[in-house]
Amino acid sequence: MAPVDAVVTLSDVAREAGVSIATASKALNGKDDVAAETRRRVLAIAEAMSFRANPMAKGLNTRLSGTVGLLTGDLEGRFMIPILTGAENAFVNGRVDVFLCDARGDAIREQHQLRALLNRRVDGIIVVGASTNPRSSLAHDIPVPVVYVNAPSENPDDLSLAPDEFMGGRIAVEHLLACGRTRIAHISGDPAYTAAHGRAAGARAALRDAGLDFVADPVFSEWSEQWGRSATAMLLGRHPDVDGIFAGSDQIARGVLDTARELGREVPDDLSVIGYDNWEVIATGSRPGLTTVDAQLQDLGRLAAQRIFEGIDGADIGAGVRQQPVRLVVRGSTVPGRAPAGRG
């Protein structure tokens, strides 16, 4: 029982012609970079199938349901769950079924899962990574639209949506500056991660704009509480005048809070601490609650699903890596004089 939709879609044409949906779209839209023979074949098939493109691509709200496959390398769910939720919420008037497949970061497994999703005739595929480190493209000639979320594809022809890490680092430090902090340090995670460098670069840019620099060179090790604890002990030992710490993740920030408390530094009155991720479980459980940066992953998921359905309707969904805005979430660990009284 296929989805109730008698209209021929671009995806159907692409499949028949044995080309990717991007190629089919370009052929039908008269774009240059399509081989002549391919263009002829696609046009002939479209004609034979009575395909009618929707040039306005305004069918989004009228499409009552569809199915999107979500292929994830993040089985912890921390990134995948909000992205999945956002994709499911993409349509006001109906529902998007999201079929989740887990690839566990294994390329062969991922290909197998891709086949399984295509055999299930999903309308599009969202590929989710557990980090923002770039990854190889899934395949050529996939007959449905594909959007990469969080971890961008290395192929510039693919569309990728990633949270703007540079902006994240910037707004984190701007917030510390707004709290009146000027002696700021940065403790971050695994330097093999794009996220670590992006956030640090944004942080440094914000300091430079204020005529400042880090009190000490940012240190990178791992995304863990333990590292946050150790690094803070070392930092405050050498630079007791530090009044603001930007931790590369909420887990690191928890470690920072622990050491700060042990050393008798009052957070936030004496020392402001900001994390990154807005991982609710970690960020809300501490006392004080962690101020942090939210990557707005739900929005990324919703945007990805929208792009997929625009792609199915024949619109050119674009290509390349699109950085999406992140936002600050203020809790009790940064603004001095705001902390509730009470035991820690």
Added chain:
Amino acid sequence: MVAKPSTLGDVARLAQVSIGTASKALNGRGSMRPATRQRVQEAAAALRFSVAGPVLQAALRPRSGTVGLLTDDPGGRFALPILTGVEDALGPDHLSVLLCDTRGDLAREQHHLRALLARGVDGLIVVGHRGDPRPPLATPPPVPVVYALSPSRDPRDVSVAGDDHAAGALAARHVLALGRRRVVIVGGDPRYAAALRRADGAVAALASAGLEAAAPPVFGAWSEEWGRAAVHRLLDRGTGLDAVLCGSDQIARGAVDALLARGRRIPLDVAVVGHDNWEELAAHASPAVTSVDLNLAGIGERAAELLTEAWAGAGQRAGTELVPARLVVRATTVTGS
């Protein structure tokens, strides 16, 4: 002349049911009136229809190579490890699992169920997040179903769940083995049966050792905040305690925080046990939290095995199977772990 062997269709016609019903009846799966099932079985016997015959085998063998997993687990906290267990048991080369999030909404559940069936899944695993029994799927599906974590209220359904009572007892016996005698229980959200069962299990284990809890078990929320508040309150009241059994790892972290703030040494003065074995929270805390692992992957594996048995034509075992938990010892109970 040799008579043609009877087909499933013949049996169905004789029993006056659909082929799907006949198949289910002979498989012992699905829910139907006992009288109907019996009628089909008698028809099969009368026609000398063989259950192990190739036709039925072919009808039952997974066709699409896909299993659908329906879950209402909001953070994927339970569904994802169960998914991993299911996949591992089914084997990566043959079957893949499609997960759909119902968000605890019946209409969504129906919708996702239809979508999964439309895409040709061979079996379904319905995963809850509360451990509380749940109603069976509103429409019995035409493929085998196993309920995981939250057992179906219908005893004819096949369910696999954790043993919360035994898990609570496990935590209690651990601290008793360490010589603790003034044990308190800080439970989670009392609207969850799991919270109450874990506490009951702990109390029962203490009773077996001739002990009572040092204070009546208290319940609140699955949060660090609650763990902190509960411990402060107990200490404010002057409760002597040398072990705290917590309903979850988050509660345990809060309890540890409060105990350290009140100058208690862990585990020397007070041992603390969490629950769930949520690695990110328990293993990376300082001190790392001893916890009870629910063996979610094991629950997933068992659910997958039960599906496989159904596909192979074995009668499905109705009722709830319990998968035991195991203790993961860390620094909040034993130094140097």
